[in-house]
Amino acid sequence: AQSVAQPEDQVNVAEGNPLTVKCTYSVSGNPYLFWYVQYPNRGLQFLLKYITGDNLVKGSYGFEAEFNKSQTSFHLKKPSALVSDSALYFCAVRDGSGTYKYIFGTGTRLKVLA
Amino acid sequence: NAGVTQTPKFQVLKTGQSMTLQCAQDMNHEYMSWYRQDPGMGLRLIHYSVGAGITDQGEVPNGYNVSRSTTEDFPLRLLSAAPSQTSVYFCASSRTSGGLRQETQYFGPGTRLLVL
Numbered sequence: 001a002q003s004v005a006q007p008e009d010q011v012n013v014a015e016g017n018p019l020t021v022k023c024t025y026s027v028s029g030n031p032y033l034f035w036y037v038q039y040p041n042r043g044l045q046f047l048l049k050y051i052t053g054d055n056l057v058k059g060s061y062g063f064e065a066e067f068n069k070s071q072t073s074f075h076l077k078k079p080s081a082l083v084s085d086s087a088l089y090f091c092a093v094r095d096g097s098g099t100y101k102y103i104f105g106t107g108t109r110l111k112v113l114a
Numbered sequence: 115n116a117g118v119t120q121t122p123k124f125q126v127l128k129t130g131q132s133m134t135l136q137c138a139q140d141m142n143h144e145y146m147s148w149y150r151q152d153p154g155m156g157l158r159l160i161h162y163s164v165g166a167g168i169t170d171q172g173e174v175p176n177g178y179n180v181s182r183s184t185t186e187d188f189p190l191r192l193l194s195a196a197p198s199q200t201s202v203y204f205c206a207s208s209r210t211s212g213g214l215r216q217e218t219q220y221f222g223p224g225t226r227l228l229v230l
Contacts (some may be wrong), residue, residue: 006156032217034218036221041224043118043223044157044204045221046218046219046220051214090156100162100210101162103159103173104149104156104157104158106154
């Protein structure tokens with residue numbers, strides 16, 4: 001069965017510093033990996049995804065994620081955090097078996113301190 | 115485009131009551147899905163559909179029914195509400211016909227449901 005783990009409930013980072021939000025996954029076939037962001041009282045917004053190809057994926061708002069097959073990880077990164085990046089971040093996976101079942105992680109709250 | 119819309123935004127039900135959460139999209143997406151979001155548990159897939167007339171169960175389908183008679187609409191029905199169904203419900207849609215590179219879920223604003 002597929003699963004996603006976000007080991008940190010909250011990540012605090014100072015504005016201007018680099019940030020990393022961690023995600024590990026488990027799927028039986030090829031992984032299709034996604035990051036979403038949720039601002040208070042809003043729906044989720046797509047940030048980026050990995051399908052195949054380059055292990056470094058670039059997305060919206062300056063975010064990027066690195067796919068590491070050997071470590072089964074897909075960590076979200078940004079070189080310089082902004083206060084406006086403070087939000088709830090979700091990692092999600094869909095396996096390549098042909099089903100359309102997405103599994104989401106429990107979310108990581110990012111707090112960027114001014 | 116309005117994207118994905120959900121109604122109502124907020125609803126209070128008594129245990130045993132029934133209701134339908136509405137979801138509509140105007141992007142001609144084949145795939146639609148329902149999730150519930152609970153603190154500490156992230157989003158969990160309830161039901162999904164890959165096209166009109168086709169639905170399937172997700173992780174937590176018990177207590178919920180769905181149907182997909184049109185491409186645009188994907189209502190979620192609670193036949194007999196229970197306090198355990200208190201949650202925030204999100205609908206999402208995605209194109210699938212263009213292959214994986216086109217497959218991205220777009221989420222609605224959510225429906226907050228309280229069952230007393």
